Each structure stands twice: as C-alpha cells, then as structure tokens.
Amino acid sequence: MNNNIGLLPNYVDGLKFHCGMDVAMHHLGGKWKTVVLWYLIENKKRFNEIKKNIPNITEKMLTIQLKSLEKDGIIKKEVFNIKPPLKVEYSLTDFGKTLIPLLESLVDWGHFVVKEKSYVMHTKK
Amino acid sequence: MNNNIGLLPNYVDGLKFHCGMDVAMHHLGGKWKTVVLWYLIENKKRFNEIKKNIPNITEKMLTIQLKSLEKDGIIKKEVFNIKPPLKVEYSLTDFGKTLIPLLESLVDWGHFVVKEKSYVMHTKK
C-alpha cells in the first residue's frame, strides 16, 4: 500500500504534504469546517443562516472557516449589496461539491458511532 | 436535512455533540489520527513500524494518538513481553474497521486534490 505522493513531499499552496491524508485533513481539519460544509450541501446560505444552523459557533470562528474554505476553492462568496444591510451568500464550488460523498460518509459514521457508543454505555452500566 | 442528533445535544463519554459531524471529527480530528489509522488498515504494526511509516511524527505525538485511538475503541494494543526489549502491536478493532471505507475515501480525495491543485497551478502561472 503506497500512500506516499511520489517520492518526495508534495507542495500545494506552499504547504508540504507527505500523503493524501495530509492533504485531505488540511482542507477538512478543525472543529468546524466539515460542519459548515454540511450545511452548505443543501443550498447556498447567508452568514447568519449558517450561524443559526450551528449552535455554539462564534462569528469569529465562522468567519475564519468561511475564509479558509473560500481560499481553498471549496466554497464561493457572493455579495449582493454594497450598502448595509449586506446580503452575502455562500455556496459550494464545483470543486467543493466533490466533497459531498465524503461528507455524507462522515455524518453517517458519526451517527453510527452515537448508536454504537450508546449501546456500549447502556449495557455496561 | 436534519443533521441534529435528536432534539438535545448528545453525550458520548462525557463529551457533548450536536451533530454526527461533531462525533466523527472528534474521533478523527487532528493532524495525525487519520494517517496513523491508514497505516494500520493493512495489518497490525509495532510502534516503531508506524513511526517509520510516518515522516515527521514524533514519539510523543504517536504515543498520544495511539492512546486516544485506543481509548475510543478504534485500535487495540497487545503487549507480548514484560521485559525489554518490549514487543507491542497495534491493530484496528472491529469498531475501528468500520472506518476503513471512510479512510479510503479521504485518501482518494486527497490524491484527487493534489492532481486538481497542480493542474490549476500549472495553467494559471
């Protein structure tokens, strides 16, 4: 099983990666990115719509994630007014849409774990 | 699309999760876990075998990841000698094996990104 990307480290956007997992986790890692993306699968959403969907996320964290995802080309941002109140919409790019099956697998596995762990907890205590 | 787990936050091992993604990323998040797991898919491995497979990981980081994965029931540890030199083997549990398709999807997507990004970089500069 050769997981290495070629013989030497691979560079993407000035960052060094040693395997495909490195690359994937660079784009998806952290507490919020996958959750934000999950809510953008359905349809484009405004800043506060995403925020309402995600309990506990702060504006700062949401801003950081959206910028990072935009920089990576996973989502795109559209601004509709110049003057406040602003209207901004975020949506997946075509590149971002290639993540949908992966995101679905992640959520499915998460739900599986909830059931699995609850089962263990109930039978052992 | 209802991603929330029931109406209230769900608790697993004393931690609070609001959606399946939360749960999944709790188990897989961070820089090393998915990489470590990737090398354990093939077969059980000893501490230093894993370390040799992963450039740059320190003993400390590997120790932390292995302990965390073991605590989560994703891998199991077998010790074969009491006296040094020790022989310890790590392998996926049955629960851990449920992650294999997900891990494969992650690596595949990572490799896809490498190609995609290189393409973009070459055509734009």
Place this chain on the structure above:
DNA sequence: CAGCATCCTTTATGATACTG
C-alpha cells in the same frame, strides 16, 4: 447584515533528553 479587532484561554504540536 456581515463581519472585524482585540484580548484571552485552551489544545495541539514539537524538540530533546531520559527510562523500564
């Protein structure tokens, strides 16, 4: 509405030396 700026705390990660 959709953020930015600032200060702060907590985690994650890293380098190095040492041990049963």
Place this chain on the structure above:
DNA sequence: CAGTATCATAAAGGATGCTG
C-alpha cells in the same frame, strides 16, 4: 523496543465590543 518527562511554541478556539 516502546515509550515518559519536560520545556517550549504554535494553532485553535472563545468572549466581547465595535463598524461599514
């Protein structure tokens, strides 16, 4: 061989107030 222990930095995350 398979780790620990210690010291250090970096990155992530959070709270609050302010702004175009």
